[in-house]
Amino acid sequence: AQSVTQLDSHVSVSEGTPVLLRCNYSSSYSPSLFWYVQHPNKGLQLLLKYTSAATLVKGINGFEAEFKKSETSFHLTKPSAHMSDAAEYFCVVSDDFTSGTYKYIFGTGTRLKVLA
């Protein structure tokens, strides 16, 4: 069965410092992994996705994530935080559609606060 654990419910960083949002997953098949961002009172926007190609995935707005199968992790990073990065971030796992399972499992979210 699939599962996702976001290890921090809240993260605070100063503007200009690195961001690390941690995600561990469990999947029986070759997973697809995603990070989505949700700004206050907004919908969800895809930041990046991993689908068994390169293990280091680059996304929008300077974010990237590295798929580490041995650690079952997919942590999200950004070298330098900007005030506009303040939002809630969700890690999501899905099995490949060819596996016969079609569910998406969301983590419980990490709220990122950026301090001036």
Added chain:
Amino acid sequence: EAQVTQNPRYLITVTGKKLTVTCSQNMNHEYMSWYRQDPGLGLRQIYYSMNVEVTDKGDVPEGYKVSRKEKRNFPLILESPSPNQTSLYFCASSPTAGESYNEQFFGPGTRLTVL
């Protein structure tokens, strides 16, 4: 513009009064899904559909129904809403092939309050 639309965006209703939240996508996606978002719980999948006339339960299907009579539409039906269904609901669609394979596109959300 490629998009997923939901209606209504906001709804306040009373216990037991049947309601339908509509969802429509114009991207010819095969896969569609409904989620509810509650504080501290993230998004939880209610139902999903792989194609027309093919639907299946997600993790929290109790109290909800769906139908997929056309590829573009995937309405969410609450036959007898209860206060514990007060939540923010999102519809999403995804292609099952191509460059955006498995990538979900989300609607703007519907905030439902059941009194």
